Amino acid sequence: MICRELQDRVVAYLDGDLDDRRAAECRGHLRTCDACRALADEHARLRDALTQLPAPDPAPALWGQIRARLDADEVAASQPSRLTRGVTRTLGRLGDWARPALRPLALAGSAAALAVLVVKLRTPTPHGGAVAPAVALAPAAGAPTATEPAPPVVIMRDALDERADREAVEEARLRQVTTELLALARPEAATWGAGRAARFDREVERRERAILAAAPGAARARAWHDLTAFLERTALGEQVASAGGGR
Amino acid sequence: MDDATLIAACRRGDARAMETLYHQYKRRVFGLCYRIVGANDVEEVVQEVFVRVFRGLAGFRGEAQLGTWVYRLAVNCSLTHAGKQRRRQEVGDEPLEAMAAPAPMMRDPRLSHRVEAAMAQLPAGYRAILVLHDVDGLSHEECAAIMDCRVGTSKSQLHKARAKMRELLGPSLAAERADREPA
Numbered sequence: 212m213i214c215r216e217l218q219d220r221v222v223a224y225l226d227g228d229l230d231d232r233r234a235a236e237c238r239g240h241l242r243t244c245d246a247c248r249a250l251a252d253e254h255a256r257l258r259d260a261l262t263q264l265p266a267p268d269p270a271p272a273l274w275g276q277i278r279a280r281l282d283a284d285e286v287a288a289s290q291p292s293r294l295t296r297g298v299t300r301t302l303g304r305l306g307d308w309a310r311p312a313l314r315p316l317a318l319a320g321s322a323a324a325l326a327v328l329v330v331k332l333r334t335p336t337p338h339g340g341a342v343a344p345a346v347a348l349a350p351a352a353g354a355p356t357a358t359e360p361a362p363p364v365v366i367m368r369d370a371l372d373e374r375a376d377r378e379a380v381e382e383a384r385l386r387q388v389t390t391e392l393l394a395l396a397r398p399e400a401a402t403w404g405a406g407r408a409a410r411f412d413r414e415v416e417r418r419e420r421a422i423l424a425a426a427p428g429a430a431r432a433r434a435w436h437d438l439t440a441f442l443e444r445t446a447l448g449e450q451v452a453s454a455g456g457g458r
Numbered sequence: 459m460d461d462a463t464l465i466a467a468c469r470r471g472d473a474r475a476m477e478t479l480y481h482q483y484k485r486r487v488f489g490l491c492y493r494i495v496g497a498n499d500v501e502e503v504v505q506e507v508f509v510r511v512f513r514g515l516a517g518f519r520g521e522a523q524l525g526t527w528v529y530r531l532a533v534n535c536s537l538t539h540a541g542k543q544r545r546r547q548e549v550g551d552e553p554l555e556a557m558a559a560p561a562p563m564m565r566d567p568r569l570s571h572r573v574e575a576a577m578a579q580l581p582a583g584y585r586a587i588l589v590l591h592d593v594d595g596l597s598h599e600e601c602a603a604i605m606d607c608r609v610g611t612s613k614s615q616l617h618k619a620r621a622k623m624r625e626l627l628g629p630s631l632a633a634e635r636a637d638r639e640p641a
Contacts, residue, residue: 222617228598250624253631257623260573261592269488273501274480277508278473284509 212240217247221254414441461524468515480508483525486594487532493574493589494536494582495543503539507532522603529604533586540582569630576626584619591616 217240223229224237241248418438425431459467459478467475487507492500510531518527577585590601591612601612624631 219617222620223613226616228613249632253624253628254620256569256631257573257620257627258592260569261588261623262595264570264573264593266485266489266593267492269484269504270501273484273488273504274477276501277480277505278476280505280509281476281512284513 212236214240214244214247217241217244218250221247221251225251225255225258462520465515465518465520465524468512476512479511483528487528489593490529490532490586490589491536493577493593494533494585495539496578499539499543503535504532506539507535510535526600526603529590530606533590533604537582537586544582572627572630573623576623579626580619580622583615584622587612587615588619588623 217224217237220229220233220237224234227234229237241251415438418434418441422431422434422438425434459475464475464479464482468479484504488500488504491503491507495503507528511528514531518524522530577588580588586605587601590596590604591598596604598609598612598616601616602609605612607615
């Protein structure tokens, strides 16, 4: 055995991972080579030091923190998202006259809210004190139930993650969404039939898919603009017919 | 309580069983994470590990030992976190003091202190294999199962990690040897 071979095998030799023949070769070499013996001695010292390193103890409070997080997760999982609650609350405020007409809007509510928020995001908003009411109102009887947030929510939240104080931003967004939804919904709600609402939903979905498919940058910005412009047209009373046409 | 009973109780949300599982693995998980991500972030990572453990128990099929599975989550969380630390360091948006190596624990000021400091300079993957094999005393088969690699890879990683440690500690180890040799 030459020194290089010993160097390659010294860790396995010290750990007892070599077969008998190779271990005997190492022992034979170590008996005759001072340099390799010094190397093996250093590795043995290192291994012993590593095996004797003390185990640090976690703080006693750590379990309580983990438990609290698990509990909070369970509570969160049992409730609709804040965005969904906000949409439901907004629609609930509109009163009975509007509810049948607004059912389709509930499905599109998340997308509409997001579209509004795109504009808000592009214009930095002050976060301080922008806290929405903390009380979660139960959905009114007959009020539509909004769906889970559409995929663009992920995009939006990723963007917000890069900003400070995500919780405060999210609360501020929710309030803005609520206000904007009211403004969007009132003028049109009474005039929508079921067929038009369905076409509206399809158009929103198509634009959402376009946003997801667009490359980041200008293309995605155009896709977002397309959605916001569509929703703005709807809010301003322009006919949703353009949303469906012959589709 | 055996693992199967403990897992079943945890799945039912039994608080005492969950606490038992935590105490059963807390020191090893904490020690592993501590030496991979450092003192500043260890609690955050350990929280994440146990949250994933309890969330994941519903889908745990028992193909691996419970301990192996828990350590695998701990290694994965720690390495992921260490990767984020490195990226933050590269882009320079994290203060240097926040990137401090694990604080050395002073038990044997002659060597263990320096061993801890040297470990902190290793790549995170080397730290993981050193902790699993040398500090925790796991076999290469167990290390390979935890790190999801071949036994041969575990051995070669350990060899490289020890060689790097010796390189970092060389003068100290040589001095220790000289002190012990008769004049």
